[in-house]
Amino acid sequence: MENHISGSWTLDKYEVKPFVSLLKEFSILEVKGEDAEVFLHGQFTNHIKNLGESFRLAAYCQPQGRILALMRVVKYNDAYLLILPTDLVAGFVKRLSMFILRSKVTIREAQELSVYGLIDPDIAPPEIDHAVLTDGYLICRVIDWNNKARVMVVGDAQTLSERFTGVTDDAALWFKSEIESGTPWVFEKTKEAFIPQWINLDKIGGLVFDKGCYPGQEIISRVQHIGSTPRRMIVLKSNDSVTVLANTDIFQANQAVGNIVMSVNSSAETVVLAEVSLKSMEGGTCQINGVSFSMSTLPYSI
Missing domain, CATH: 3.30.1360.120 (Probable tRNA modification gtpase trme; domain 1)
Incomplete structure (x- = not known):
């Protein structure tokens, strides 16, 4: 592929x-x-x-x-x-x-x-x-x-x-x-999978709230005015080499808690950009394709 x-x-x-x-x-x-x-x-x-x-x-x-x-x-x-x-x-x-x-x-x-x-x-x-x-x-x-x-x-x-x-x-x-660096891209496989705050666009300069109307603005602004978003983007890492495609489910305690944005794997590790629920971040680890991944910090606060 x-x-x-x-x-x-x-x-x-x-x-x-x-x-x-x-x-x-x-x-x-x-x-x-x-x-x-x-x-x-x-x-x-x-x-x-x-x-x-x-x-x-x-x-x-x-x-x-x-x-x-x-x-x-x-x-x-x-x-x-x-x-x-x-x-x-x-x-x-x-x-x-x-x-x-x-x-x-x-x-x-x-x-x-x-x-x-x-x-x-x-x-x-x-x-x-x-x-x-x-x-x-x-x-x-x-x-x-x-x-x-x-x-x-x-x-x-x-x-x-x-x-x-x-x-x-x-x-x-x-x-x-x-x-x-916590910079996402949306591909065909993840089109319509995320709203901007879920992949941190408000944190990295891709979303502003001081301009006029645009498609989806009402929903996006409503999420912002609530005061917090229920989902955010983080980095996940594993010491195993795993091929992980975008739009793959992420699990924690057998419950789906998120979605893959992008991934890179080598013989030494797999690094994933993932959109997950805030509650799942409290656990520190999750599973993708049956492999355990740990949550890593981003270079900016979410």
Whole structure:
């Protein structure tokens, strides 16, 4: 099964020297036009107006508040680029296009662009969650991992292939760094499985409460006004090597308590990003596919 469909990766090497990977799991949509900013601002869980140099995490939800797609949004010349998993692109474009109506907006898949993931890069990164345009490509900083800077580089595929050497198309280490830094991605297998707070988007800058309406806002705001969410995202680890696919149930005392967001396994361990009930977190351990996993801390508070 292809990695970007399963939400599961197998990691053979842990080397970071620095690490440069072509993130083939992602595609890039280009949205432009006179009304693009206003249109996108009214669709997502985060601010799009006055984006500036931000590299912004945002979700697109259905009316019941469940996430249809999670993406990074960045300005590139006169367009907005949406970086999201490839297996969501077709359905996302079809649904989003339904709401353009008379707005002056165009959406296309920018197949000439690629996304690279770099850990401990040999380039100067901007501030976290910001992007800078250098030599025609974007350097986009995300949260650090193991005290190493991480960036997603976005630009013309040919230009990037000439600029960076030692590139691998095995993104397992990149997604391990995403998991351990508490950064989720939603794939086809987990589409409509989560509301934003369940996967900590309010804690990592992907959800705000000071903007206008967007699909699902009423449900999402209601959860926030209650004062607490019954579910949160955590990291689970096991010393066993287990293939765990996204959208797999998590158990505790034979009761289902959560769901897999993403996972990476190697010969030495399995690391999982999981959405679980708050009550189950009191137990400290749980089971996935019959294997015991311990709960690990995130680099931010939930």
